[in-house]
Every structure is written in structure tokens, then in C-alpha cells.
Amino acid sequence: MRRPAFVILLAALAFGVPQSAAAEKHAAQTPVEHLVVLMQENHTFDNYFGLYPGADGIPAGVCMPVDPTKGEKPCVTPFHIGTRDVEPTDPDHSQSTFERQYRGGRLDGFVHALNLRNQDGRIAMGYYDERDLQFYWNLARQYVLYDRFFSSAQGGSTVNHVFWVAGKAPPTGDRVSRTGLEVETIFDRLQQAGVSWKFYVQNYDPTLTYRTISAAPPNRASQVTWVPLLGIDRFLDDPRLNGHIVDLGEYYKDLENGTLPAVAYIAPSGPSEHPPSSIQSGQTFVRTLVNSLMQSTSWSSSAFLVAYDDWGGWYDHVKPPQVDKWGYGFRVPAFVVSPYARHGVVDHTVLDFTSILRFVEDNWRIRPLAQRDANANSIASAFDFTAPPRDAVMIPARSPAASKDATSSPRTGPIYVTYAVGLACLVALLGWAAIDRTRRRRAGAAGR
Amino acid sequence: MPSKVDDLSSVEQTDWTGHVSWRDRAASAVILRHEVVTTATLAGVATLAAVLRLWRLDAVGYNSDEVVYAGQAAAITGVDDLAPYFPVFRAHPLLFQAVLSLFYRFDTADVVGRAVSAGFGVATVLLVFLLGRSLYDRRVGLVAALLMAVMPYHVVVSRQVLLDGPTTFFSTLTIYLLGRFGMSQRPVWLYAAGGAMGLTLLSKETSVLLIGSAYAFLALTGDLRLRLRDGIASLGIAVGMFAIYPLTPVLAGAPKTGNAYLVWQLFRRPNHGWSFYFTEVPVAIGIGVVAVALLGVWVLRSRRTWRETLLYSTIVVPIVFFELWPVKGFQYLLPIAPPLAVLAARTIVQAPAVRGWGTKTAVVLTTLVAVPTALASWDAIQPPQGSTFLAGTGGVPGGREAGRWIARNTPGGSQMITIGPSMANIVEYYGLRQANGLAVSPNPLHRNPAYDPVPNPDLEVRSNNVQYLVWDAYSAGRSPFFERKLLSYVDRYNGRAVHTETTSVRTSDGQLATEPVIVVYQVHP
Numbered sequence: 001m002r003r004p005a006f007v008i009l010l011a012a013l014a015f016g017v018p019q020s021a022a023a024e025k026h027a028a029q030t031p032v033e034h035l036v037v038l039m040q041e042n043h044t045f046d047n048y049f050g051l052y053p054g055a056d057g058i059p060a061g062v063c064m065p066v067d068p069t070k071g072e073k074p075c076v077t078p079f080h081i082g083t084r085d086v087e088p089t090d091p092d093h094s095q096s097t098f099e100r101q102y103r104g105g106r107l108d109g110f111v112h113a114l115n116l117r118n119q120d121g122r123i124a125m126g127y128y129d130e131r132d133l134q135f136y137w138n139l140a141r142q143y144v145l146y147d148r149f150f151s152s153a154q155g156g157s158t159v160n161h162v163f164w165v166a167g168k169a170p171p172t173g174d175r176v177s178r179t180g181l182e183v184e185t186i187f188d189r190l191q192q193a194g195v196s197w198k199f200y201v202q203n204y205d206p207t208l209t210y211r212t213i214s215a216a217p218p219n220r221a222s223q224v225t226w227v228p229l230l231g232i233d234r235f236l237d238d239p240r241l242n243g244h245i246v247d248l249g250e251y252y253k254d255l256e257n258g259t260l261p262a263v264a265y266i267a268p269s270g271p272s273e274h275p276p277s278s279i280q281s282g283q284t285f286v287r288t289l290v291n292s293l294m295q296s297t298s299w300s301s302s303a304f305l306v307a308y309d310d311w312g313g314w315y316d317h318v319k320p321p322q323v324d325k326w327g328y329g330f331r332v333p334a335f336v337v338s339p340y341a342r343h344g345v346v347d348h349t350v351l352d353f354t355s356i357l358r359f360v361e362d363n364w365r366i367r368p369l370a371q372r373d374a375n376a377n378s379i380a381s382a383f384d385f386t387a388p389p390r391d392a393v394m395i396p397a398r399s400p401a402a403s404k405d406a407t408s409s410p411r412t413g414p415i416y417v418t419y420a421v422g423l424a425c426l427v428a429l430l431g432w433a434a435i436d437r438t439r440r441r442r443a444g445a446a447g448r
Numbered sequence: 449m450p451s452k453v454d455d456l457s458s459v460e461q462t463d464w465t466g467h468v469s470w471r472d473r474a475a476s477a478v479i480l481r482h483e484v485v486t487t488a489t490l491a492g493v494a495t496l497a498a499v500l501r502l503w504r505l506d507a508v509g510y511n512s513d514e515v516v517y518a519g520q521a522a523a524i525t526g527v528d529d530l531a532p533y534f535p536v537f538r539a540h541p542l543l544f545q546a547v548l549s550l551f552y553r554f555d556t557a558d559v560v561g562r563a564v565s566a567g568f569g570v571a572t573v574l575l576v577f578l579l580g581r582s583l584y585d586r587r588v589g590l591v592a593a594l595l596m597a598v599m600p601y602h603v604v605v606s607r608q609v610l611l612d613g614p615t616t617f618f619s620t621l622t623i624y625l626l627g628r629f630g631m632s633q634r635p636v637w638l639y640a641a642g643g644a645m646g647l648t649l650l651s652k653e654t655s656v657l658l659i660g661s662a663y664a665f666l667a668l669t670g671d672l673r674l675r676l677r678d679g680i681a682s683l684g685i686a687v688g689m690f691a692i693y694p695l696t697p698v699l700a701g702a703p704k705t706g707n708a709y710l711v712w713q714l715f716r717r718p719n720h721g722w723s724f725y726f727t728e729v730p731v732a733i734g735i736g737v738v739a740v741a742l743l744g745v746w747v748l749r750s751r752r753t754w755r756e757t758l759l760y761s762t763i764v765v766p767i768v769f770f771e772l773w774p775v776k777g778f779q780y781l782l783p784i785a786p787p788l789a790v791l792a793a794r795t796i797v798q799a800p801a802v803r804g805w806g807t808k809t810a811v812v813l814t815t816l817v818a819v820p821t822a823l824a825s826w827d828a829i830q831p832p833q834g835s836t837f838l839a840g841t842g843g844v845p846g847g848r849e850a851g852r853w854i855a856r857n858t859p860g861g862s863q864m865i866t867i868g869p870s871m872a873n874i875v876e877y878y879g880l881r882q883a884n885g886l887a888v889s890p891n892p893l894h895r896n897p898a899y900d901p902v903p904n905p906d907l908e909v910r911s912n913n914v915q916y917l918v919w920d921a922y923s924a925g926r927s928p929f930f931e932r933k934l935l936s937y938v939d940r941y942n943g944r945a946v947h948t949e950t951t952s953v954r955t956s957d958g959q960l961a962t963e964p965v966i967v968v969y970q971v972h973p
Contacts, residue, residue: 252942252972256944256970284911284912284973287912288912288972288973291859291862291912291915291972292972294859295858295859295862295915295970299859391859391860392859392860393859393860393861394859394860394861394862394863394915395861396861397911397913409523409531409536410535410536410537410697410700410701410702411699411700411701412523412524412525412526412536412549412700413700414696414699414700415524415536415542415546415696415700416524416546417699418692418695418696418699419542419543419546419547419650419692419696421692422543422646422647422650422689422692423647425643425646425685425689426640426643426644426646426647426689428643429636429639429640429642429643429685430640430643432636432639432640433625433628433634433636433637433639433640436634436636437632437634440632440634
């Protein structure tokens with residue numbers, strides 16, 4: 001099995017590319033010297049930010065037909081999850097469901113497609129709002145929320161994760177290959193360029209790869225999907241590459257030690273927000289990652305991007321542009337936190353996961369991996385490098401209205417007035433006493 | 449008992465033509481000389497008082513109580529950074545804080561707050577002179593002022609941003625005005641005393657027992673002509689002025705704030721044993737001062753007048769009350785210091801005369817009492833060494849430095865947990881980060897309503913709502929249980945010491961050693 005990238009890499013190492021020259025050539029072109037990307041799971045933009053002010057959210061009056069082949073009625077209106085008798089579930093998000101929901105661009109099959117999967121299709125029209133996503137909404141208020149960030153492919157996790165690292169779809173489509181994945185990734189390019197990188201994996205089990213996935217417990221098999229490098233032989237066999245795939249605990253150590261790599265990808269485990277798991281635990285997870293970055297010396301030269309790998313079967317009202325046979329898929333939530341991120345901006349730039357690659361390639365002078373990332377817009381539209389970096393300010397977990405600090409301050413004028421009146425009373429009484437004393441003395445002197 | 453000079457000074461010596469005779473000129477010269485000597489001596493005493501109250505005033509940062517009052521004053525001034533942590537209406541009336549806030553308009557440095565407090569302290573020393581002179585003579589006034597100037601109890605407290613310094617100033621003024629009433633029998637002095645009492649209450653509401661002292665004085669003094677209506681009018685003035693306390697929050701648009709504090713203060717659990725005041729306060733006042741004052745009670749018992757009744761009342765009532773009141777604080781008995789100083793001075797000045805020992809004995813006695821007391825004060829105002837701390841006795845070593853490190857090196861919006869609420873206050877004041885004490889009870893009946901408990905600290909850290917834990921040796925000494933609890937979270941949540949403040953401590957063999965007093969841990973789930 002030939003592995004061109006691996007061979008090139010070995011050749012580069014063997015012939016000894018001058019380190020300093022490479023480092024200079026591939027130094028960061030912007031103040032962002034560290035890019036951290038976290039890929040969460042399975043939500044659409046409308047599902048998370050459909051009611052966010054200023055964003056392209058759920059249109060007024062929308063009502064999704066239960067069966068679009070039989071007309072517009074009956075239909076299901078968007079609803080806040082938990083307010084109807086709809087059981088939270090994991091909406092189906094296979095490629096066939098995508099096609100039924102997409103319906104040739106009519107976007108009217110969201111309920112029906114799930115009903116055909118024996119699910120309660122109404123769940124597709126459920127949404128979360130600030131009551132549920134206080135931290136994320138607070139983040140959006142302070143940093144940049146993208147409302148035109150599409151999943152790269154009209155499929156599920158596997159294909160989108162491969163787009164995330166390679167800028168192209170795997171030959172096997174939306175399923176993990178049992179024979180390994182042959183694709184060049186951004187990490188190969190970074191390795192060749194001498195740019196530091198790491199793939200942090202929460203609850204990382206190094207023995208769990210595409211080779212062992214059939215024996216893995218179902219709740220752990222997602223590690224191979226969410227970390228596509230574990231499906232590529234050279235990243236399993238070459239210690240110089242494999243050593244970059246580490247447990248998430250190293251993220252905190254790297255922050256403490258000031259050794260955060262230039263490019264860091266993070267794959268979650270439990271708190272991935274994959275429905276129907278807790279979105280609160282996901283927010284806590286993201287808050288911990290972001291807070292730790294803010295607490296570190298790396299903050300002033302970093303950007304932290306959170307995205308969601310696919311739409312998860314949820315409703316989204318924006319028709320995705322068709323850029324090739326794979327995508328785009330529906331919009332997903334995405335936001336970036338950085339001292340260089342613009343303040344409280346909703347960015348309307350059309351992006352997908354390869355836009356992350358495009359930024360990496362632009363910032364560290366790396367050749368594009370594929371047509372998709374070469375043509376993609378960069379996530380850099382979120383940044384304003386002309387302004388000085390913003391100080392780290394932790395984003396509250398609760399919305400401003402619910403926080404203690406929102407209490408109004410009392411007026412201080414009455415404090416001065418009332419206490420001044422008290423002091424004036426004493427002065428007046430002392431004056432009265434002094435006058436009385438003087439009068440008595442004079443009266444005494446006159447009496448003598 | 450007025451002296452000869454005071455007698456001379458109180459009468460205009462003229463003949464029938466209005467011309468001043470040669471004898472009167474001589475008397476006037478004596479009076480002038482005494483006035484010059486008195487003024488010069490008093491200026492020296494005031495200077496000494498100022499030196500002891502200002503020397504290295506800023507060497508150590510605020511303690512917990514100080515940051516609360518300074519924080520309130522800053523909030524009144526409109527310092528936005530502190531307002532979220534220190535609401536204006538939190539506990540106690542706001543007379544001192546309002547005065548302080550006027551100075552904070554120029555600068556909110558620690559030294560400004562303490563200098564204002566020290567100013568009240570020096571003014572109290574001058575008032576003690578007036579009190580001693582009006583009740584007895586200028587010599588008693590001068591000696592009393594000297595004892596007050598060097599008294600560690602008053603020196604230490606008036607170097608801090610505490611309410612007790614201003615309270616003692618106004619209570620001394622009240623006693624002085626009651627004395628003027630005793631001498632003149634004119635009700636206007638009683639009204640003025642009511643006004644001063646009102647301001648005493650507006651300094652700190654616990655001084656309400658000054659009303660009890662005044663009542664005891666008037667009730668036990670048979671030779672004063674007191675009309676009931678004058679007494680009621682004086683009390684009405686005091687109560688009317690005190691009404692400013694509950695009225696102000698209503699006018700300021702915060703009617704429900706601060707009300708629960710007094711209730712909690714009345715019914716909170718005892719924090720010290722019954723012997724606390726007997727072991728702490730006499731030493732702080734100066735054993736010599738206390739001994740001489742008590743000696744005078746016996747030696748001069750035959751000379752007892754309403755003057756002594758006034759002084760006894762203002763000493764005994766607070767002692768009895770605070771001894772019976774379960775909640776005890778080091779500085780609560782400070783208002784007894786001025787009358788005690790006057791009593792001690794009276795003994796020093798009058799007892800030798802009664803015994804026929806002469807003026808030199810008084811000078812020697814003054815020296816014997818004042819010098820050790822002054823040395824004790826000098827010792828007390830040196831920056832503390834050690835990792836233990838008694839509330840009200842001074843600043844907290846390392847607290848300001850740790851707080852400022854937090855402000856500089858932790859992201860805005862970081863949240864912290866400390867062992868107790870005292871360090872939480874300091875972290876909030878200097879660090880501008882929200883901090884809560886583990887030791888704050890989740891039961892509202894068992895906690896200061898100004899504090900927020902952390903009902904589930906484990907969850908708070910696990911949820912990353914809290915990112916830092918702050919250990920301090922002072923709280924650890926008082927609450928070993930909560931210290932262990934805090935350190936268990938440090939272990940459990942990847943705690944890493946990111947900052948340590950140290951202080952010098954004297955070891956058992958007399959050597960100076962460095963010991964950590966505050967450690968800031970960064971934690972994450």
C-alpha cells in the first residue's frame with residue numbers, strides 16, 4: 001500500500017529540511033498563532049440559534065407539512081423543545097433522510113422524513129433558545145456567530161469529519177472503512193511544514209481504531225468516526241504522527257506549560273451534544289475548554305472555533321448551496337472565540353468545514369488539500385487584526401438577565417442628602433449651645 | 449474639680465471703672481502662659497497620636513471588614529468595578545462610608561480610607577482632652593489625651609477603615625456634651641448630646657446602648673436638674689436622626705436591602721467565649737491604664753460626683769451588654785476607651801494630690817503608664833508577622849497582593865471559592881472577581897445575609913462555574929474542616945498552584961522563616 005504523503009514526509013525528514021527556514025516560511029501570517037477547533041455533534045443553526053437576534057433564524061409563519069406529498073396541511077410549527085409532548089430523541093440523519101428533508105431544494109420534508117423512519121417527525125421542528133443555551137448565546141454576544149456555516153456534506157458524521165481534516169469526502173462515503181482510509185490530511189501538510197499540531201481526544205483509547213472497531217462497544221466506536229486519523233494507517237503506525245493524537249488531558253497541560261500547538265483539533269466524547277444527550281453538559285465542556293484557554297498565556301494569540309459536524313435531522317430553513325456532489329449540507333451552528341474576533345457580530349460569510357482548512361492553509365502557508373478547501377471562504381472574516389487583542393473575559397454560564405449583576409444600583413444622591421442633614425442638625429445644636437453659653441456669660445458679666 | 453487656673457480663666461477680672469488691675473494683668477499672664485503650654489502640649493500629643501495612626505499606614509492591605517466598608521464607600525462614589533461586589537446597602541448605617549466616599553472622589557487608594565479613619569482617631573484624642581478638661585481640669589485633659597493617643601486599642605482600630613473609630617469619636621462627643629449639661633444644667637446641651645448620640649448611632653447601630661449609658665447617668669445622678677420633657681426631647685432628637693438609617697434606602701430606591709443583617713447579627717451564633725473581652729481588651733487598652741483607672745475608683749472614692757457617674761455609666765453599660773451579647777468583636781468596646789482614659793488621667797493627676805505626693809509623682813505616674821502603653825502601640829503598628837489573625841486588629845498580610853495578582857492574571861469574570869467569606873471579601877475587593885466562602889452556611893438562619901453560600905461546591909467546580917480556589921492560612925486556622933474540603937477539591941480537579949503569597953513568621957527557636965499564607969489554585973474538571 002502506497003502512501004505518498006507518508007513517503008514525502010519520510011523523505012523530508014531523511015534529507016533534513018532546515019528547521020529554521022521551514023519555521024520561518026510557515027510562521028503564522030496573522031496574530032492567530034494557535035487555532036483550536038472543536039467539532040460537536042448534530043444540530044442545525046435554526047435548532048440552536050433560530051431565535052438569536054440579528055441572525056438568519058427561523059422565519060415567521062413557518063409550518064412544516066406532515067406529509068408534503070399531500071399538501072401543506074396538517075403542518076407542524078417550530079416549538080421550544082420541552083413545551084410539547086414530543087419525546088427528545090436522536091432524529092435520523094442518514095443521507096436518505098437528508099434527501100427526503102431536502103426534497104429537491106423545497107425543504108419541506110423535515111417532519112415527513114422522520115415519520116418514515118418510525119420517529120415522531122414533529123421533533124425536527126423543535127428548537128432551543130436562550131433559556132437552554134445561555135452560555136452559547138452569551139458567547140455569540142461577545143464574539144462571532146456564523147449564520148452561513150454549512151456542513152460540508154449532505155450526510156452524517158463520517159463524511160463530514162473527513163471533510164474537516166482532508167477537504168474531501170472519503171471513497172467509502174458516509175461510513176467508516178473497514179480497510180482503512182487513504183486520504184491526505186491537513187496534519188500531513190502541517191507535519192511536513194514543521195508546524196506543530198495535535199489532535200486532542202476526550203477519553204482517548206489508543207487501542208480503538210478502524211482495525212478494532214468491530215470489537216469496540218457501540219458507545220465508544222464513535223471515537224474512530226470523530227477522529228478520522230484513527231482510520232489512516234500511517235497515523236496509527238508512525239510514532240511521529242501517532243504521538244500527536246493524545247488525550248484531552250494534554251490540552252490542559254499544554255495550556256499550563258505554554259506548549260499549545262499551532263493547530264489543535266478536539267474530538268469530544270460524552271458531552272458532544274449528540275441528541276438526545278445533554279446540551280448542558282456540552283456547554284459545560286465547551287466552557288471549560290474556552291475558559292482554560294483564557295486562563296493561559298496562549299490566549300492572546302489564539303482562536304477557538306466550535307462547529308457541529310452535521311445537521312442531525314433537525315429543521316433548518318436555509319437551502320444549502322450545491323458546490324459539488326457532496327454538499328453543502330444544512331447549516332450548522334458555528335462560532336469563534338478569540339481576542340481578535342469582532343465583538344458580538346453575526347458573520348454571514350458562506351463557510352463549511354473546509355473553511356477551517358482554508359484558514360490554516362492561509363495562515364501557515366500550506367498548499368490546499370483539494371478543490372473544496374482551495375475554493376472555500378476562510379473563517380478569517382470573523383477577525384479584526386487591526387484592533388489590539390481583547391482581554392480575556394470569561395463568558396457567564398447564565399444570561400445577563402438571570403445574573404446577579406443585573407440588579408440596578410440605588411441612587412446615591414439621597415445618601416449624601418440624608419446624612420448631611422444629620423450632620424447639619426448636630427452643627428445647629430452645637431451652635432445653639434454655644435450661643436446660649438455666650439449669652440449666659442454676657443448676662444453673668446452684666447449682672448456683676 | 450476645676451483647678452485654680454481654670455477658675456481664673458472663667459472670670460473676667462475688672463474693677464468698677466472697667467480697667468484691668470495689675471493683679472489681674474498678672475493673672476492674665478499666668479493664664480496666657482498656661483494656655484500656651486497647654487496648646488503646645490496638646491499639639492505634641494496630637495502629633496504623637498497622628499504619628500502612631502499614620503506610621504506605615506499602608507504597609508498591609510485591608511482586612512475583610514475594611515474592604516466591606518471601603519467597598520460601600522466606593523460604590524457610593526460610583527466606582528463601577530466594585531459595585532457588583534459591594535452593594536451600597538449591605539449592613540450598618542452609612543455615615544462613615546458617605547464621608548469616606550467624598551475622599552474617594554479624589555482617590556480610592558487604601559491609604560486614603562485609612563487616613564480618614566485615622567483623622568477621626570486624632571480628633572477623638574482632642575475630644576478626650578476637652579472631655580477631661582471640662583470634667584476636671586486641663587492637666588487631666590492633657591494626660592487623658594496622651595493616654596488616648598498612645599493606647600494600642602484605639603491606635604490599632606483607628607488605623608483601619610472600620611466604623612468603630614468614628615463611632616468612638618461621636619460617642620466621646622456625646623459624653624462631652626452630657627458633661628456640659630451636667631455643668632451648666634442647660635437643656636440645650638442635652639439636646640446637643642441627643643444630636644451627637646444620633647450621629648453615633650448613624651456610625652454604627654450597636655452604639656444604641658449609649659442611650660442606656662445616658663439613661664443610667666441621668667437616673668443615678670440625683671443632683672442634676674432634669675426635666676422629663678428635656679430628656680424626651682433629647683431622646684427624640686437622637687431617634688429622629690437615627691431614622692436616617694432606615695429612611696435612606698427607601699429614598700435611594702433600595703428599600704429591601706440590608707434589613708436582614710441586623711436580625712442576623714442579633715441572633716447569630718457566638719463567635720468568641722465569655723472571657724474574650726477580659727483577655728483581649730485590657731491588654732489592648734494597656735494594663736497600666738486599666739490598673740490606674742481602677743485604682744482611682746478606690747483611692748478617689750470620697751470625691752465621687754456626677755462626673756464619675758457619667759464616666760462609669762459609659763464604661764459599665766457597654767461592658768455588661770457586650771459581655772451578655774453572644775456575638776463579640778475585638779473593637780466593639782472601643783467607645784469605653786475615652787472615658788477610661790479620663791478616669792486613669794484623673795487618678796494620675798488627683799491621687800498624688802490627695803495623698804500629698806506632689807506634682808512630680810503625677811509626672812512619674814504618667815510616664816510609667818504612658819511609655820509602656822506607647823511602646824505596645826509601636827509594636828502593634830508594625831506589619832504583622834505570622835499566619836494567624838484576629839479580626840479587627842489590622843490588615844491581612846498578602847491579601848492585597850494576592851487580590852491584585854488575581855486582577856492582573858485571571859480572566860475577567862473568573863469565579864473563585866475561598867475557605868471563608870473573609871478572604872472572599874478581600875478577593876472581590878482587590879481582585880474584582882466573584883468569590884464565595886465554603887464556610888458560608890446554606891441555611892439562611894446561620895449565615896450573614898450579605899454572603900452567598902456555595903450549596904454544591906463540587907458541582908460548581910465540576911461545571912467549571914468556578915475556576916480558582918483560594919487557600920489562606922488565616923481562614924484555615926479558624927476553619928480546618930473547610931480547609932480540608934477546599935484542598936480536596938484542589939486534588940480532585942487538577943488543582944495547580946498558580947500564585948503563592950508568603951509572609952515571615954518567627955519560629956519556635958526565634959528564627960524568621962517564610963511561610964505561605966495565601967495560595968491561588970487553578971482548577972478544571
